[in-house]
Amino acid sequence: MAGRFITFEGPDGAGKTSVLNALMPVIQAHVETPVKLTREPGGAEISEKIRTLILDPANTAMDAKTEALLYAASRRQHLVEVIRPALAKGALVICDRFVDSSVAYQGGGREIGAEAVLAMNQFATDGMSPELTIYLDIPSAEGLARIKAHRASRQYDRLDQEQLAFHERVRATYLALAQAQPQRIKTVDASQPLEDVIKACEAVLKAHLGAAWQSCKEETL
Ligand SMILES: Nc1ncnc2c1ncn2[C@@H]1O[C@H](COP(=O)(O)OP(=O)(O)OP(=O)(O)O)[C@@H](O)[C@H]1O
């Protein structure tokens, strides 16, 4: 039985983690199949080790292409160890970031170029692409301000610490991707209050999953 693969994307501080934490029980209540929530970089033991290496603020000497290759390597291991086996069992796999992040951050932010980053990731993923991507859009300065406001309770990593111009290139690349692939990438305004962002994401999921999004038991009573 083939599973389904959906990703969430967005600039730093857009609220992906908050939205996914709130949405998971809702999704689980509406779909019959198992739901696997995972993330990138990370999601598997080796991939999490690569994550630590990439995001370590001490690694200021890391070359842009080295960084892109490490994200792709982390992704490959995650795909083979976690995503594909879950899909083979028929699960709905929801991943916090995937190839679009590399295109936006390394292709756009680091200015390596979308094509080169895509080619590298075609190799890493055997061309795998999500059927739906929910892109949480937020102006870069707003996302960064959220992160800075909660700096004490979360890791302020090497990518977070990049200049505003870097984050603006990341957002511009995301917006270009969303414009180029409107069938796959659905944009949600993430500068709204969190409850509204959660509701908007739920509506996108419901519309996309169609018959696979069933009424909750309570609603059918
Ligand atoms: N809609 C919102 N309005 C106000 N604050 C929010 C909203 N969504 C999230 N936040 C806050 O912004 C901060 C970043 O949110 P969160 O960690 O969920 O974002 P993220 O997209 O996962 O970020 P990153 O990708 O950088 O890890 C958190 O402190 C969270 O409480």
Ligand SMILES: Cc1cn([C@H]2C[C@H](O)[C@@H](COP(=O)(O)O)O2)c(=O)[nH]c1=O
């Ligand atoms: C997958 C991926 C991620 N990044 C960046 C985006 C964030 O700044 C960090 C960590 O992600 P988190 O969601 O904040 O935990 O890594 C990237 O540059 N390229 C990628 O492929």
